[in-house]
Amino acid sequence: xxxxxxxxxxxxxxxxxxxxxxxxxxxxxxxxxxxxxxxxxxxxxxxxxxxxxxxxxxxxxxxxxxxxxxxxxxxxxxxxxxxxxxxxxxxxxxxxxxxxxxxxxxxxxxxxxxxxxxxxxxxxxxxxxxxxxxxxxxxxxxxxxxxxxxxxxxxxxxxxxxxxxxxxxxxxxxxxxxxxxxxxxxxxxxxxxxxxxxxxxxxxxxxxxxxxxxxxxxxxxxxxxxxxxxxxxxxxxxxxxxxxxxxxxxxxxxxxxxxxxxxxxxxxxxxxxxxxxxxxxxxxxxxxxxxxxx
Ligand code: NDP
Numbered sequence: 001x002x003x004x005x006x007x008x009x010x011x012x013x014x015x016x017x018x019x020x021x022x023x024x025x026x027x028x029x030x031x032x033x034x035x036x037x038x039x040x041x042x043x044x045x046x047x048x049x050x051x052x053x054x055x056x057x058x059x060x061x062x063x064x065x066x067x068x069x070x071x072x073x074x075x076x077x078x079x080x081x082x083x084x085x086x087x088x089x090x091x092x093x094x095x096x097x098x099x100x101x102x103x104x105x106x107x108x109x110x111x112x113x114x115x116x117x118x119x120x121x122x123x124x125x126x127x128x129x130x131x132x133x134x135x136x137x138x139x140x141x142x143x144x145x146x147x148x149x150x151x152x153x154x155x156x157x158x159x160x161x162x163x164x165x166x167x168x169x170x171x172x173x174x175x176x177x178x179x180x181x182x183x184x185x186x187x188x189x190x191x192x193x194x195x196x197x198x199x200x201x202x203x204x205x206x207x208x209x210x211x212x213x214x215x216x217x218x219x220x221x222x223x224x225x226x227x228x229x230x231x232x233x234x235x236x237x238x239x240x241x242x243x244x245x246x247x248x249x250x251x252x253x254x255x256x257x258x259x260x261x262x263x264x265x266x267x268x269x270x271x272x273x274x275x276x277x278x279x280x281x282x283x284x285x286x287x288x289x290x291x292x293x294x
Contacts, residue, residue: 001256001259001260002259002260002261002262002263003237003258003259003260003261003262003263003264003265004153004263004264004265005264005265005266005267006149006150006153006155006236006238006264006265006266006267006271007153007267007270007271008145008149008266008267008270008271008272008273008274008275009270009274011148011149011152011153011274011275012274012275012277012278014152015148015152015275015278015279015282016057016060016061016278016281019061019278019281019282019285020060020061020062022285023061023062023063023285024062026285026288026289026292027062030288030292032288032292033062033063033064034063034064034093034094034284034285034287034288035063035064035065035066035091035092035093035094035284035288036054036058036063036064036065036066036093036094036095036096036120036280036281036284037065037066037067037068037086037089037092037094037095037096038051038054038055038065038066038067038068038096038098039068039070039079039082039083039086039095039096039097039098040067040068040069040070040098041069041070041071041072041074041079041097041098041101041102041105042070042071042072042074042101042102043072044100046244047098047099047100050098051067051098053277054096054277054280055067057277057278057280057281058281058284061281063281063284063285066092068082068086070082072102074102074105076104076105076106076109076110079097079101079105079110080109080110080113083095083097083110083113083114084113086118087113087114087115087118090291092118093118093120093284093285093287093288093291094118094119094120094280094283094284094287094288095114095115095118095119095120096120096121096280097110097111097114097121111123111124112124112125116137117137117287117290117291118287118291119138119287120138120141120280120283120284120286120287121140121141121280121283122136122138122139122140122141122174122283123140123169123170128140128169128174131174131177131178132177134181134182134183136185137286137290138283138286138287139178139185139186139279139282139283140170140174140175140178141275141276141277141279141280141283142170142171142175142219142240142272142275142276142279143171143174143175143178144178144186144275144279144282145272145274145275145276145278145279146175146217146238146240146272146275147175147178147179147184147186147187147191148186148187148275148278148279149238149266149271149272149275150191150215150236150238151184151187151190151191153264155215155236155264156190157179157190157191157192157193157194157215158189158190158191158192158193158194159193159194159195160194160195160214160215161194161195161196161197161212161213161214161215162179162194162195162196162197162213162214162215162216162217163196163197163199163209163210163212163213163215163216163217164176164196164197164198164199164217164219165199165200165203165206165210165216165217165218165219165220165225165226165252166198166199166200166217166218166219166220166221166240167198167199167200168219171219171240172198172200172217172219173198175217175219176196176198178192179192179194179196180192180193180194180196181193194215197209197212197213206230207229207230210226210230210231211229211230211231211232212232213231213232213235214232214235214236215235215236215237215238216230216231216232216235216236216237216238216262217237217238217240218237218238218239218240218241218251218252218253219240219241219252220241220252221241221243221252222241222243222252223241223243223245223250223251223252224250224251224252224253224254224255225241225252225253226239226252226253226254226258227254227257227258228254228257228258228260228261231258231261231262232261233261233262234262234263235261235262235263236262236263236264236265237253237258237262237264237265237266238265238266238271238272239251239252239253239255239265239266239267239268239271239272240252240272241253241268242268242269242273249268249269250268251266251267251268251271253265253268255267255268
């Protein structure tokens, strides 16, 4: 493979080391240990794995975590009541409701009911608005992970054409909103100031557009969708996709073939996924600081 590996494990360990120090300093100063409360509804095995990974990551950096497991038949009212209880619990810094919810539950009112100061996933309209205005109190975890993995590997974003395939509320849209800002709050102006194109399933001549990307981000949810002929030689390629196939986990990028064309590429697993969890830890500490008036 010609492309350099953008190693999420390494960058994630580096950032977690920094967070651990900041958590220790916060605990020493305030006597309070920040806490992430995770809410898991139903028996989805992938969601259970994600929540367990988040709990372990909390432990590594010195955050407390608590898990609220509810049965699949939980009603909307019961879930909203739990969120209300967590909103009012001073020991809880951040609240995470693991998605997807079982089909009978309506996600939007649940996420909207999380106190914006505890909204560590950065899904609340207040926080989405603040991100889009370039004055975030939290940064959305996966887009922030994408920016960190590029920045810490020395891939300059400023002035570059970034093409994002995917316009979801979790990845594509917030990432575009962050990349067009004049500066990145965590990584400075070299990690912002991009020229951004967002593509989706109705985009015409997709390959023509992706071939103009200096940095190509795939957040589609289709295994190996981005093929070598869609990538400009020398581009940096970030694969956000996590797809479970018969051959195991794979991304939205044909890793082996694209690795021959790109200058750098993230693997799956071991890429952006690692950073997503890490940026959640960062947001939990931020939440604790906001609540402590820092
Ligand atoms: P969504 O399903 O919400 O969005 C997928 C996007 O891809 C949509 O905008 C859709 O377009 C677009 N798309 C689908 N098919 C095509 C196509 N043929 N051509 C062009 N665009 C297309 O997915 P998410 O954003 O939530 O997730 C994307 C991937 O990233 C998934 O594999 C998911 O598992 C992974 N993921 C990974 C995370 C991590 O931590 N690494 C975190 C979050 C997600 P349209 O809007 O028109 O339907």
